[in-house]
Amino acid sequence: MQQNHCSISIWLLLCCVMILIMIFVGGVTRLTHSGLSITEWNPIIGIIPPLNDDDWIKEKNKYETTPEYKYLNYDVTLKEFKKLYLIEYIHRLLGRVTGIIFFGPLSYFACKRMLNKQLVYSLIIITFLGILQGVVGWYMVKSGLVDVPHVSHYRLTAHLLLALIIFYLLWKNFLNTIVRKVYVISCVDMGFLKIILILIVLQIAYGALVAGLNAGLIFNTFPLMDGQIIPRGLFWMSPWWCNFFDNVVTVQFVHRSVGMTIMILIAVITMKLRSFNIVYLLCICTIIQFMLGVGVLLYNVPIFLASMHQIMAFIFYAVVVYILHCAELTKE
Structure with a gap:
């Protein structure tokens, strides 16, 4: 065009x-x-x-x-x-x-x-x-x-x-x-960004499961889940895989875990690509989304915060898509 x-x-x-x-x-x-x-x-x-x-x-x-x-x-x-x-x-x-x-x-x-x-x-x-x-x-x-x-x-x-x-x-x-502004990055960094994008999609899906099951109304503490790293009732359903879709405890645990994993990966990619200003926008999005998520949890899912948390996930996703759109592999 x-x-x-x-x-x-x-x-x-x-x-x-x-x-x-x-x-x-x-x-x-x-x-x-x-x-x-x-x-x-x-x-x-x-x-x-x-x-x-x-x-x-x-x-x-x-x-x-x-x-x-x-x-x-x-x-x-x-x-x-x-x-x-x-x-x-x-x-x-x-x-x-x-x-x-x-x-x-x-x-x-x-x-x-x-x-x-x-x-x-x-x-x-x-x-x-x-x-x-x-x-x-x-x-x-x-x-x-x-x-x-x-x-x-x-x-x-x-x-x-x-x-x-x-x-x-x-x-x-x-x-x-x-x-299109071009960012030349390594194959490893490209892989990191693609993994982050996949995890964001997974996180959005689990956010919907959390919402649909009202899983955000339990374990309203952070970082621990009522004082526990691994909460009770994580795999009480049978067969075991049903827990990942129907168990409110497991669904919230996965949503928390994927969120923390994304934060770690964003921190790593920010350090590796710190010469590109766009990654700092990604870092800011991560911090805002993290704060919104914790706020939603601690304050028992207030309407405005929860809705902003959902929108921010899409904006976060859009920023990663933009970086991947602009990224080109090094010719080494």
């Missing part, structure tokens, strides 16, 4: 920002237990919220058929329900707005033939994944409308990881449209 198409760069960057905003609002939706307040998925007519008292009463009556209402929120008032509903509504509305921001300029650029073949293929994939994300989002919500008053942590994780894939493709395409 020609570098003078700065409008395409701005568009792709705006799409990335919209993904981050949706991640934040999605976190708020989950933490306020608002995600199950809208019991239907209407991609077109669902854009219109309840407009009068009768509409609100109808929506609340639908909510009263859900397990969440029957077992947890049976005393919720209409006023309280409106707050829950509007948070979930905003999250869904942002999804539609993001779609408009993506497809509107895309149609224009396509008509003007401003997109090269490689970018077109990538945008087709993003389009498919965006539609799939809407389906997965509803599939996740639906898991909390049948028997249990909460969504499946597996589906929640899939929803977040799919958002990460879409974010990666948009971010990578954005990077391809701007001037």
Whole structure:
């Protein structure tokens, strides 16, 4: 793509920002237990919220058929329900707005033939994944409308990881449209960065599992887990591998352990690549994310900190992708 198409760069960057905003609002939706307040998925007519008292009463009556209402929120008032509903509504509305921001300029650029073949293929994939994300989002919500008053942590994780894939493709395409600054590094350092990137993806996945299982509400101490390095109940489930996905103790332990491993690797790569200013941004991201994570744990998952922790993970990921995008191996 020609570098003078700065409008395409701005568009792709705006799409990335919209993904981050949706991640934040999605976190708020989950933490306020608002995600199950809208019991239907209407991609077109669902854009219109309840407009009068009768509409609100109808929506609340639908909510009263859900397990969440029957077992947890049976005393919720209409006023309280409106707050829950509007948070979930905003999250869904942002999804539609993001779609408009993506497809509107895309149609224009396509008509003007401003997109090269490689970018077109990538945008087709993003389009498919965006539609799939809407389906997965509803599939996740639906898991909390049948028997249990909460969504499946597996589906929640899939929803977040799919958002990460879409974010990666948009971010990578954005990077391809701007001037590339080259960092010449060794094969070992390149390997370090790729390992860090893989661990960040794993950490994001485990963050979703922690959220879905409410594992952040236990062991609210740091660095030890209630005074222990290896907490009790780490492998009480059978078969043993189930603990890594369903045991709240193990899931939080892995999330902590992977986080500490990433910090150590970032410290090592910062020392090795200290001549490149960009690694200090990576170091700053690490420190901020670490402080947010500890704050979320010690203060029993406050909504703002937890949502910022989730967004920061994506920003952290984006910085590593940028460094890898600019990196070239030495010719030794």
